[in-house]
Amino acid sequence: MKMHSLEDFILNYEIYNEFGRVKKYGEITFKEKKYPLMTVSFGNAQAPTLFINGGIHGLERIGAQLTLSLLNSFHERLSWDSVLQKMLKDIHVVFLPLANPVGYFETTRSNGNGVDLMRNADVEALDPVPYLLGGHKKGPHLPWFRGHSTEQETEFVISVVRDILSATDTLASLDIHSGFGFRDQLWFPFANAKNKFTQISELYLLFQLFRKTFPHHVYKVEPQSKVYLTHGDIWDYCFYKVRKEHQVYLPLTLEMGSWIWVKKNPLQIFSKTGLFNPIKKHRIHRTLRRHRPLFDFLLHALISNQFWTQIDPKNKTDIEQKAIAKYYE
Ligand SMILES: [Zn+2]
Numbered sequence: 001m002k003m004h005s006l007e008d009f010i011l012n013y014e015i016y017n018e019f020g021r022v023k024k025y026g027e028i029t030f031k032e033k034k035y036p037l038m039t040v041s042f043g044n045a046q047a048p049t050l051f052i053n054g055g056i057h058g059l060e061r062i063g064a065q066l067t068l069s070l071l072n073s074f075h076e077r078l079s080w081d082s083v084l085q086k087m088l089k090d091i092h093v094v095f096l097p098l099a100n101p102v103g104y105f106e107t108t109r110s111n112g113n114g115v116d117l118m119r120n121a122d123v124e125a126l127d128p129v130p131y132l133l134g135g136h137k138k139g140p141h142l143p144w145f146r147g148h149s150t151e152q153e154t155e156f157v158i159s160v161v162r163d164i165l166s167a168t169d170t171l172a173s174l175d176i177h178s179g180f181g182f183r184d185q186l187w188f189p190f191a192n193a194k195n196k197f198t199q200i201s202e203l204y205l206l207f208q209l210f211r212k213t214f215p216h217h218v219y220k221v222e223p224q225s226k227v228y229l230t231h232g233d234i235w236d237y238c239f240y241k242v243r244k245e246h247q248v249y250l251p252l253t254l255e256m257g258s259w260i261w262v263k264k265n266p267l268q269i270f271s272k273t274g275l276f277n278p279i280k281k282h283r284i285h286r287t288l289r290r291h292r293p294l295f296d297f298l299l300h301a302l303i304s305n306q307f308w309t310q311i312d313p314k315n316k317t318d319i320e321q322k323a324i325a326k327y328y329e
Contacts, residue, residue, distance in 0.1 A: 003072050006055075006064055006098055006105075016040040016071070019078040025156045028102055030112040035101035037156045040071055042078070043088035048170035048302040052295070053096035053157065056117050056175065056234070058103020058110070062256065062277045062287055063176035067097040069288045070295055090303045092168065096160055100153050107272055114140020115147035118230070120154045121237035125229050126193035135231035146232050154234060161238040169247045170305050172206075172298055175235065178256040178276045182263075184290075187224040187253040191233035194225045196328060198239075201316065203250055204323030205308035210297055218290065223327055224253065248309045254294075256287065 003009055013036070016022050020042045028035045054067030074093065077084050098104055102112035110116050119135030129135065135146045150158075164171055189197050197203065207221055224233070235251035243249045261268065261278040268274030278284045301308065311319060 003068070006068060006101075009068055009097060010036055010101065013038060013040070016075055019075055025159055026152060028112065028152060030102040030106075035098075035105070037099075037101070037153065039094050039096045039160055040075075041092065041094040042074065043092045044090065045092050045164075045167040047090050047092045047168060048305050049092040049094060049164050049168050049172075050298050050302055051094045051096070051160070051164060051171060051173035052176070053099055053160075053173070054176040055098040055100050055104050056153075056157070057177060057276075058100045058106065058108050059273060060109075060178040060276045061104060061107070061273055062178050062284070063254075064098050064104055065284070066176050066288055066291060067095060070291075071095040071097060087299070087303065091299060092164070093299070094160065094164060096157070099157055109143060110140065110145065111151055111153050113147065113151060114145055115151050116144045116232075117151060117154050117157075118234060119144055119146045119232040120151050121158070121232045121234045122150060123192050123232055123236045123240065125191075125231045126195070127225075127229055129229045129231060134229055144230075157234055158238060158242065162242050165242055165244070165247060165249065169244075170249075170302065170309060171247070172250045172302055173235070173252060174294075174298065175251070175253045176256070177253060178258045181255065181257040182259045183220050183257045184218050185227075185255040185257065186219045186221045187227065187255060188221070189224060189233075189239050189251060190236055191224040191230045192236045193229070196324060197223060199248060199250060200323040200327065201311055201319045202248055202308050204319060204326060205311070206250065206301060209301060209307060210294075213297060214293055217293070219254075219294070221327070248305075254291065 013022050020040045022038060022040050024036055024038045026037045052067050052070055055064030100111050100117055132144050135144055137146055188203055239251055258276050261283055265280055268279045278287050
């Protein structure tokens with residue numbers, strides 16, 4: 001069965017039970033239609049975990065499509081790839097392609113209640129946030145509305161992280177978005193404050209491995225707080241309130257630069273989704289291919305995580321200083 005589209009995904013997800021495990025967390029009802037909230041996972045839940053999710057902002061459709069495409073090739077490979085099959089005893093991979101199904105199918109950024117899920121978690125910013133963009137409570141008629149309580153979809157994503165961290169102490173997650181900018185960016189916490197990320201040393205060592213392995217990689221890596229601050233970021237919430245003190249958790253956000261697609265095809269600015277997504281077929285395919293090395297790297301780096309999670313106490317200060325110089329100065 002072909003699972004090319006998110007429409008196929010929500011209708012036929014049972015097929016992933018062949019090599020993986022489908023877990024349904026609930027259902028969203030909108031205009032008399034029901035949409036499942038679910039994950040597909042593979043491997044050993046007690047092992048270091050890679051969590052890939054997309055579709056938090058419905059309009060940024062390419063994020064959900066990329067997550068689905070990674071899921072599909074992973075599942076396909078498990079039918080023949082004995083190396084990958086063996087790896088599954090040392091790794092856990094969780095895919096959540098569609099965090100905001102109503103937003104995806106109605107092509108809106110927010111969910112069905114007009115709430116921006118990336119402003120909706122129960123976290124307040126500690127430093128000033130940009131007007132409106134940082135999240136507000138004025139109402140769903142304006143973008144970036146925080147909502148008045150935690151939405152079902154936000155609760156869903158948090159529950160997935162809670163389940164993962166109840167079984168393992170090592171987690172890296174990749175939340176896939178697309179937005180303005182010419183480059184693909186990888187953001188790490190925090191979104192609510194200019195404070196330095198607590199696990200900056202682990203992050204620094206991980207990306208040092210990445211740079212050594214892929215010296216010409218395409219990403220600009222930086223703290224989200226250097227771009228803009230917000231209230232209600234889901235990853236802030238998970239890091240502050242779900243992670244336990246001893247756990248290593250690197251929540252990464254991939255923000256795919258969409259201006260390059262617009263620059264190459266300026267007419268797409270007139271389409272509703274054109275500011276956030278590649279429209280031409282070859283460019284969609286190129287985008288779906290482009291992030292495979294990062295995915296593969298994270299998979300292997302989690303299995304061999306001793307190189308970045310186990311820091312010798314006598315080197316700790318030195319590494320932390322280097323990390324701060326690289327990312328904050
Ligand atoms: Zn987004």
